[in-house]
Amino acid sequence: MKPVFLQLQCTPGKTYEVADTLFQREIVSELYSTSGEFDLLAKIYIAEDQDIGKFIASNVLDIPNIVRSLTTLTFTAF
Template sequence: MKTVFVMIKCELGRTYDVAAHLADNVPEVRSVYSTSGNYDLLAQFQLSPNQEIGRFITKTVQVAPGVKDTYTIIGLNAFTEDASSAGPDDI
């Protein structure tokens, strides 16, 4: 699996709409956070090995209603386990 973090700049007043759209319509989304600074949201996506990152970003994230700009960070190595994928006995 490929982990991709995308910082998203939204059109004014659309941050909550963009977050809801990603959470409700993009199965690859793992988390979406509001942030302060130059970008409004930070979204984490988990892509399958056969999914092309650039195509996913341009065809799914950048065209979401209310998205103005994106900045993509590719995760290389996870040093901690994703708690959402751990079972109750793993925590």
């Protein structure tokens, strides 16, 4: 499994609804509310053979009230 960090910008006032939906889908390992340009930071583990873009598009970005996303791939954990 490879870790992927996903920052999500939500429609104002809808962050908690987006967070609830992510947890209901059981796809996030960790989920944090954040300050700044994005509202949520999610850590997701994706299978090595899974296409990251397709996974995020079909499992995350179809959630209502997500306005924008930023995906970060990691190399080494220290």
